[in-house]
Amino acid sequence: MIEQYWGLSQRAFANTPDPQFVVRTEPFDEGLARLLYDVTELRSGLSLVTGEIGCGKTMLAAALCDRLAGTPHAVDVLPYSRVSPTQLLQFLAQAVGIEKAPRSKPALVAALGARLATAHAEGRRPVLVVDEAQLATPSLLEEIRLLTNFEDRRDKHLHVVLLGQPELRGRIAKAPQIDQRVSLRFHLEPLDALEVATYVEGRLRVAGATRTIFDAAALTALAERSGGVPRLINNIATQALFVGAMRKAAQVNAELVSDVADDRE
Numbered sequence: 001m002i003e004q005y006w007g008l009s010q011r012a013f014a015n016t017p018d019p020q021f022v023v024r025t026e027p028f029d030e031g032l033a034r035l036l037y038d039v040t041e042l043r044s045g046l047s048l049v050t051g052e053i054g055c056g057k058t059m060l061a062a063a064l065c066d067r068l069a070g071t072p073h074a075v076d077v078l079p080y081s082r083v084s085p086t087q088l089l090q091f092l093a094q095a096v097g098i099e100k101a102p103r104s105k106p107a108l109v110a111a112l113g114a115r116l117a118t119a120h121a122e123g124r125r126p127v128l129v130v131d132e133a134q135l136a137t138p139s140l141l142e143e144i145r146l147l148t149n150f151e152d153r154r155d156k157h158l159h160v161v162l163l164g165q166p167e168l169r170g171r172i173a174k175a176p177q178i179d180q181r182v183s184l185r186f187h188l189e190p191l192d193a194l195e196v197a198t199y200v201e202g203r204l205r206v207a208g209a210t211r212t213i214f215d216a217a218a219l220t221a222l223a224e225r226s227g228g229v230p231r232l233i234n235n236i237a238t239q240a241l242f243v244g245a246m247r248k249a250a251q252v253n254a255e256l257v258s259d260v261a262d263d264r265e
């Protein structure tokens, strides 16, 4: 087994949003801190987080859920936004514990408004995260805007976080009625070379590593070949560990990283 060969107790670079593997790289840490502040303190209704493909948006949502679990800010994530406005409302109804959601849209909206107001009076301030929001239709975006109208004179009853690939920014910019409500805009950047090293070592540590597995030149090569995109780092690092074990290498070096990265091209 590959993990055994490298002295790991589990896979180090799986492409899953498992919060135990979160590495607090600078872009990620800043994104999480700003989201937490927006969602728990500012609460102006809408946050917008964009980022290149594979840079950690879904992971950020998982970390946000993890951090807010057990607080008054229950977070629910709609993982995919190619849904109709009514399906969005039904998802939210279920998330806030409405057992028998009314079928008609106006009744559903009324039930949601009432439930969110009650929750707010009890000190709960739920958060809805819409992932893959670049796929949302204009009518879904409009429904999301309407959700930010659940409020009283002092506070929003629901806070929505939109996560999406870079084109989402352009779409929101073209919709001033939504754009004006965005309180936080954050773009998750790829990692620089130093952060790639932090990332790789951080994940290896969680997976049980007790010694250096990627040498310094390997980390530099990994940063170059992945462009600092975490999903690509995961893919290349996984292959490098596999091939390294096959070759009975003592460490992963730059040549090994280049070989497996070449195979991907």
Ligand SMILES: Nc1ncnc2c1ncn2[C@@H]1O[C@H](COP(=O)(O)OP(=O)(O)OP(=O)(O)O)[C@@H](O)[C@H]1O
Pocket: 013, 014, 015, 016, 017, 018, 021, 022, 023, 024, 025, 028, 051, 052, 053, 054, 055, 056, 057, 058, 059, 060, 164, 165, 230, 231, 234
């Ligand atoms: N800060 C981090 N710590 C640990 N792992 C991370 C981090 N950021 C990203 N990852 C890893 O990179 C993978 C890809 O990230 P993620 O799926 O969150 O990207 P994404 O921005 O949502 O991509 P897409 O645009 O395709 O939806 C994750 O499955 C996770 O394993």
Ligand SMILES: [Mg+2]
Pocket: 057, 058, 059, 131, 132
């Ligand atoms: Mg994602």
